[in-house]
Amino acid sequence: MKAAIIRQTGAPDVIEYGDLPTPEPRPTEVLVKVGAVAVNPIDTYIRAGVVSMISHFPYIIGCDLAGTVEKVGSEVKRFKAGDRVWGSNQGLFGRRGSFAEYASVDERWLYATPAKQSDEEAAAGALVGLTAHMGLFLHAELSPGEVVFVNGGSGGVGSSVVQLAKAAGAFVITTGGSEQSMDICRKLGADLVLDYNSHNLDDQIRAFSLPHGGIHVWFETQREPTLDRTVSSMAPRGRIILMAGRAARPEFPVGPFYVKDLRMIGFAMFNGSPEEQRAAADKLNTLYEFKRWKPMIGKVLPLSDAPLAHQMQEDNTLQKQGTIHGKIVLTP
Template identity: 50%
Template sequence: MKAAYINQTGPAENIIVGQLPDPTPTGSQVLVRMRAASVNPIDTYVRSGLAAPPNMPLPFIIGSDLAGVIAAVGPQAKKLKAGDRVWGANQGILGRQGTFSELAAIDESWLYAMPEHVSDEQAAALALVGITSHVGLVEHAHLQPGETVLVNGGSGGVGSTVIQMARAIGATVIATTSGPEKMEYCRTLGANHVLDYRHDDVPKRVAELTGGVDVWWETSWMPNFDAIFASMKHRGRVILIAGRTSRVEFPVGAFYTKCLSLHGFAMFLTPVEVQRQAAEQIGKWLDAGKLHAKIDRVASLDDAAELHRLQEASDSGAIRGKLVVKI
């Protein structure tokens, strides 16, 4: 089979596109014929060695998200059958092989039924960001209809999904981003209010608009906790999903006197059943047209190294949406 893989961690130039043996599903694995996969920041961290597991198999196939069709099932697989369309994430990490390949043997517990009218590209683009957003909003923040969410970085891959998901739950959404184009994009996603963090005094504007937020979703590697805590209602919840190497000041007094809570999580370490519950709801929203991924480009396996370089340059504005591979 054709695959994009590495023989050692390092720069994007280490990615090789070539032939590897076809995998054989064992136990509760199924063999997936890939149709689409997408690039996420975690993929570049694993490839570079920043988040590579000690038991990484080599050669190692890159990629975590997927959409495809079941080609065969292992002897203990009971939920899926050949011909089923599926989507999922959680590959390419914790010792599991990735998804940038024509075929992959994946445990069926990580795969979910594809809504009939959803494209492979959309499902692959929404897999990691969708599950991350649902786990944060539902499992950690316990977001309720009528509450207010601020999404700091609303035009990014996760942020744009959080906006749509929070609106689907019935929350009021404030998004922050930079520049007129990104601000308009956040509005098209359903954000009730959009602020430009480069020019707006965010805590002041939040107070004027809503009197404070119940949930603050932080996508920045360097969160400004003074601004965050000043924007929160009492018993508000702050969600952190980035900042692997970040070290920032923490205003303890402002945190505990408002009875706030701080929730950090890595989607890949979320229990499989919690992720399945998230995926089932995501499937319903996808089917109803309430979720949509902005795709910057659709490329081929041959472009894998270039896509990793683009992902690593995303902070410079190199991409506007998800990078997807059609297989």
């Protein structure tokens, strides 16, 4: 089979596209004929060696996938050949990556694909959909009528947060850096869309949120959080989700934080148990079927363009170029 692999960590050009043996599924694994995969920031951090997750080389890159079951191991109970599936969490903690024509995946990390959802959509929504759902509901315990703020509502996680929060009956504030990205946020259903370059951004956020008591859930997607600003905008007993910014060391406003009874939750989706992730996946599938959740695709490339895809992801994550709205998807 063809696969995108690395033999050492480094820049995107360390990615090779070549031949590897097609894996044979172990007893609890499903062999998936891959229809589509998606690129995530965590993929680039692992490839670059910033995050240590690689157990051996050559290493197949990639977390997300969607495709069709080719065959199953002897102990698999939930799937059979011909089923369409999607999943995430590959390439982590010793699991094999997803950027290949075939991937052998433990059935605990796979979910049925809705009949009308394409493999491209399913892959695009995998990690970001699970991240948004688990952050909002498992960790922040979002309730209808609360106010959610998320930076970058046209990005992968941001667009997922906007849609899932709206589907739950929340009021959503988000930001964009261009008229195009702001228009995308409006179409996703955000109640207030602001230009994050605005000189009075915080005043606009407060003007909308204060009649509701402030912001109840602040979903921080930025790599450099500004906690003084965040805490000042929060409602009493509000929840702040931190899921980005590994190297960030911001100042922390202890007094304003504790007198509001606030909670701050550190959250990495890949730490979720198989049961927690499956519960979120089932909800995402239902929301898709009821047209309340649609993963955003920004670019589709062939799998052989994996080095280019990683470079594009880094340009948008690290350099903030803003050239991609939604996920970068690759097809074998």
